[in-house]
Amino acid sequence: MIKKLFLFLISLWILGTGKAWSLEIEGALGIWSQDPWGEIAYKGDALTMDKNLDFDMKDRFYGRLRLNLPLVNFYLGFTPVEFDGEGRKDASFRFGDVVFNGTLPFDSYLSIDQYDIGIFWGIPFLKTATKVATLGFAGINLELGINLRVLDIKAKIEQETVGKEEKSFLIPIPMIYGGLFLDFGRLALEGEVRGMNYQDNHYYDVVVRLKGILLKPVPLGPSLFVGVGYKYQNLELDIKDIEGSLELTGPFFEIGGSF
Template identity: 35%
Template sequence: MVKQRTIWLVVLIWVMAASSAHAVGLEAAAGGWYQDISGDASYRADDIFDFLEVDDDLNYDSETRLHGRVKIDMPLFLPNIYLMAAPSEFEGTGLKNVDFDFGDFEFAGNVPFFSKLTINQYDVALYYGLPFLRTATLNTLNIDIGINVRIVDVEAEVRQSATGLSETQDATVPVPLVYIGVQLTPLDWLAIEAEGRGMTISGNSVYSLIGRIRLDIFGPVFVAAGYRYDKVDVDEDDVDVDLDLKGPFAEVGLRF
């Protein structure tokens, strides 16, 4: 898994370095996303009792995690590039009232157990703006359409001290998505933005919605705030997660 993550990181850095030399515009932002999680997770589930419910069994609290994004506007005819990273990690001590299987082990019911669930999401999108729309609307409205690959990196751990049982498994799933972005700029210093990504393919589903209000402060500096909702339903290497991640975010960035 570490090797896979390193490979993807190298690819992203290479794309950014190779593209920025020819870019005509650049936007980069980083901030915090307050994440609320719901849904379920399992590893080699045999029946419904092996699915661990976030609300009923795992006892996770909401968390605030860093996120970041980079948009690179390319010259005419070349697709623009959008990179985004949103790591998530939750842990807690839970309790399930029946025995359950997780991987190769059967964990005891009504006995507390510790669990940790990591869901890191990385996006690489290639997109074009609708021709002439920005010009026709006097730089007020722009719509982007493209393709997006989301790399979903999942790791699940369950550990029960009373029984001495522990199991960990991870999986990495690349999911191709359709990307649509809309930017409305009623004032030079104000933008209202929306982004949608989604597709169901080969039994895996990922859907993501982002709404954002951006305020230009001075020079290239801006601040933004919004709301993000992700639906992640993937099954890979016997790791099955069906999760909703949602919550507000705030960020600061630069536009050139």
């Protein structure tokens, strides 16, 4: 028993020291089909995303970057969110300091660009240990950290006979991050969760991704991969005269590399 344990620890050391003090970078560019649902109000009446504002699914590009360092890891991301439409409402409504004629069409616009910077840690040697334990079939990695997401929000209503009203502001949102990664060699299944809940506000972000390696010339060298998956975001906001609830859901596709 002691001999087997000793051999197991030696295997961990041999497999783990190769990357223990290395820098690993992973970056990806993708496209996310964003389907909005919810409502928004600015000093007045609530307007629904689908019926009143005429928002529909949009495809938006996004980018992400991971830096895995010996002692700490970093995450950077940018996700633009933007919708526009020709809205209608059954009665007059107030948006900001302007009262609009709901029986006539109006132009609606909403953008919520998302900027992420995160810091996280994995469990040392967990992936290596699980690979050894499963005879190389799968490596499991768990990550925990914190994520700061800055929302750049812009909302606008414009009507020819009345005028326009708009509101823009930045909101920094600290979030808890957790990740689960299953590495099967050429394929990997990944899950990421970010969340915040404070008083009447909450923000949840869930990502599920299946990633496959397209090209990897040498075992420990750079690789090219593609990923497909699904994103879900749920935002409840009551701040700076803005009240709203928003869900963004939809599939995504990405291509990236690591080295």
